[in-house]
Amino acid sequence: MHDGIHVENAGIPSATICTDRFVPTAQGMAKMWGAPDYPTIFTPHPIENLSREALRTRAEELAPQVVRVLTGEG
Amino acid sequence: MPDSGDTTTVQWDSALEAIERCYELGWTDGLPVVPPTEQRVGEFIERSGRPGEEVVGEIPERRREITVAKVAANAVMAGCLPEYMPVLLTATEAMLDPVFNLVGPSSSMGGSAILSIVNGPICKELNINSRNNLFGPGNRANATIGRAVRLVLMNACAAIPGVFDRSVIGHPGKYTYCIAEADTETHWTPLHVERGFSADQSTVTVFAGESPRQVRAVGHPEPILIALSDVASSLGSNMSTSGSVGDTGIGVRQGQIVVTIAGNSNLWKDWTKAQVREFVHARTQRSVADLKAAMVLKGDPEPGDAETMISLIPEPDDILLIFAGGEESNMSSVIPSWGPKVGSTAVTKLIR
Numbered sequence: 001m002h003d004g005i006h007v008e009n010a011g012i013p014s015a016t017i018c019t020d021r022f023v024p025t026a027q028g029m030a031k032m033w034g035a036p037d038y039p040t041i042f043t044p045h046p047i048e049n050l051s052r053e054a055l056r057t058r059a060e061e062l063a064p065q066v067v068r069v070l071t072g073e074g
Numbered sequence: 075m076p077d078s079g080d081t082t083t084v085q086w087d088s089a090l091e092a093i094e095r096c097y098e099l100g101w102t103d104g105l106p107v108v109p110p111t112e113q114r115v116g117e118f119i120e121r122s123g124r125p126g127e128e129v130v131g132e133i134p135e136r137r138r139e140i141t142v143a144k145v146a147a148n149a150v151m152a153g154c155l156p157e158y159m160p161v162l163l164t165a166t167e168a169m170l171d172p173v174f175n176l177v178g179p180s181s182s183m184g185g186s187a188i189l190s191i192v193n194g195p196i197c198k199e200l201n202i203n204s205r206n207n208l209f210g211p212g213n214r215a216n217a218t219i220g221r222a223v224r225l226v227l228m229n230a231c232a233a234i235p236g237v238f239d240r241s242v243i244g245h246p247g248k249y250t251y252c253i254a255e256a257d258t259e260t261h262w263t264p265l266h267v268e269r270g271f272s273a274d275q276s277t278v279t280v281f282a283g284e285s286p287r288q289v290r291a292v293g294h295p296e297p298i299l300i301a302l303s304d305v306a307s308s309l310g311s312n313m314s315t316s317g318s319v320g321d322t323g324i325g326v327r328q329g330q331i332v333v334t335i336a337g338n339s340n341l342w343k344d345w346t347k348a349q350v351r352e353f354v355h356a357r358t359q360r361s362v363a364d365l366k367a368a369m370v371l372k373g374d375p376e377p378g379d380a381e382t383m384i385s386l387i388p389e390p391d392d393i394l395l396i397f398a399g400g401e402e403s404n405m406s407s408v409i410p411s412w413g414p415k416v417g418s419t420a421v422t423k424l425i426r
Contacts (some may be wrong), residue, residue: 002135021137026183028237032137 003046005038015069017062019045039069078350081143083112096151098232103224103249107151118146121156121164130163131170135177136232140166144230145222150278151229152222158200158215160425161278162222165190165252168280168423171224175419179282179412180233185241186282186412188223189332190252191393191396193266196425197254204254208334209247209286209407217394220250245285253334253398260339260397262347269422279422281332282412289319293337293397293403295345296353302408303357306331306386309368311410313386316370325371326384329411330392330420331358351390359383373380388415 004016018026022044030038043062050058082099086092092109096102101110108114119126119142126143133140142163149162169188171178179186192202203213211217227233235241241248257273259265266277291301308314313329333354335342342350363379365371387393392415399405413417 022239025240028234032232 001026001038001040002033004040005030005033005035006020008035013070013072015039015041015066017041017066019043019047023043026045041065041069089239101151101225101229103228104223104374105221105249106399107225108153109153109216110147110150114150115143117145117195118149118154118159119143122146122159124163130166133170133231136238138230138232140170140226140230144395145226148229149218149222152225153214153218154222155200155214155218158219158222161190161192161196161200161202161219162226164278164423164425165223165280166226167217168278169227169422171421171423173419174280174282174416174421176231179418180227180231180328181199181238181240182412183240183242185243185245185248186284186418187245187247187251188227189247189281189283189409190220190223190256191279191281191332191394192219192252192276193257193264193279194271194425195274196276197257202254204256204259204398205336207249208253208399210338216252217250220247220252223252224248224250246397247283247285251283253396255396256336258395261343262339262395262397265335265394265396266422268347271422271424272403276425277422279394279420280423281330281409281420283332284412286334286407286409289406289408291404291406293341295342295392297402298335299350299353300357300408302333302335302406303354306333306354306358306408306410307360309360309364309370310388312412312414313358313410314368314370324384326360326365326386327414327417328386328392328415329417330394331411332394332396332409334396334398334407334409336397336399336406337401339397341403347395348390350395351393354393355385355387355390358387359385394420 001018004014007014018040026040030036086095093106096107124142128142130140145166186331200215202215233239255265267273271277287305288301289305361380362382
């Protein structure tokens with residue numbers, strides 16, 4: 001969240017993906033940095049133990065949202 | 075919702091009302107706090123000998139600067155005495171040192187508490203307990219310094235449960251976790267001297283730890299160390315889980331540990347701290363077979379797995395050994411680190 005907000009503030013489009021257990025934490029960080037409407041993408045928790053294939057599938061599912069956020073249509 | 079970390083001034087008409095108001099403001103750890111009146115906070119700042127606005131450290135990721143005044147306010151709330159301020163300021167400086175990486179242990183789902191270990195003459199001056207009921211209740215300095223560390227974390231460092239503190243099961247030591255080494259009651263070199271200070275100096279060492287595991291053993295050195303090492307080697311600690319942080323080539327998260335050994339110092343007359351560390355380090359390991367069975371390591375069982383051992387502690391010097399605890403030699407304790415050493419390393423600072 002921190003890095004995504006800072007990259008965005010530096011003028012580079014960013015998209016941040018968080019697992020859904022961290023909604024309050026992500027929102028808290030966005031508020032702390034004065035970006036309460038920062039468009040965070042949430043995905044089911046956890047991802048740490050996903051196999052390579054499952055992680056790829058997850059990434060493919062999220063890709064359209066990432067594109068929408070990066071192009072300002074999120 | 076996280077606050078801005080700014081100072082708030084409120085009015086109250088009675089002590090009880092003030093205590094309740096502190097709850098409403100979200101300033102407590104769940105227990106009642108001493109209302110931090112301007113006068114009392116001012117006394118604590120004065121006693122510290124440092125300006126209230128002096129910055130002790132910062133957490134840039136959370137836009138927080140921790141000042142002497144903020145530490146003082148939390149010290150008051152925790153029930154500290156003004157003379158505890160130098161210890162608390164040092165503990166705060168230590169946990170804001172970059173190698174401690176406070177953002178990790180104060181936010182992680184793994185959940186740690188910040189253990190403060192005090193060494194040197196100040197332990198006697200402030201009556202910081204290093205003996206019976208080491209981690210237990212009943213002594214003001216230990217109880218309130220440890221509590222103040224947690225209130226500094228929550229109120230000044232934004233380690234707010236459920237927001238930036240995402241610990242899954244929490245930790246009783248998060249209410250208070252402060253001990254001393256009985257460094258004048260042993261021939262062993264005190265922890266702070268081993269870490270580069272002199273015996274007449276006082277220090278605080280901070281360590282991001284799991285809870286203490288009591289180790290009961292026959293009261294002789296080798297059986298005590300064998301039992302200690304066995305407990306330190308258990309599956310399910312941070313150190314015996316997958317190495318997703320740091321050097322993932324090792325397969326486990328090698329971390330530091332704190333070991334407390336007490337009883338009669340004479341029992342250890344043939345042992346130096348270095349020898350104890352070598353002994354424990356060599357035995358704090360786990361077989362590839364066990365780690366595969368627990369799915370810490372991936373892969374099918376192979377011949378030789380049962381004999382191939384992986385160390386859970388990087389180096390013998392990563393064992394912080396202190397002489398502390400009650401007078402019985404058969405009880406010691408092991409505290410595994412919250413994370414891998416690269417994720418948080420113990421820090422010792424001089425009390426000024």
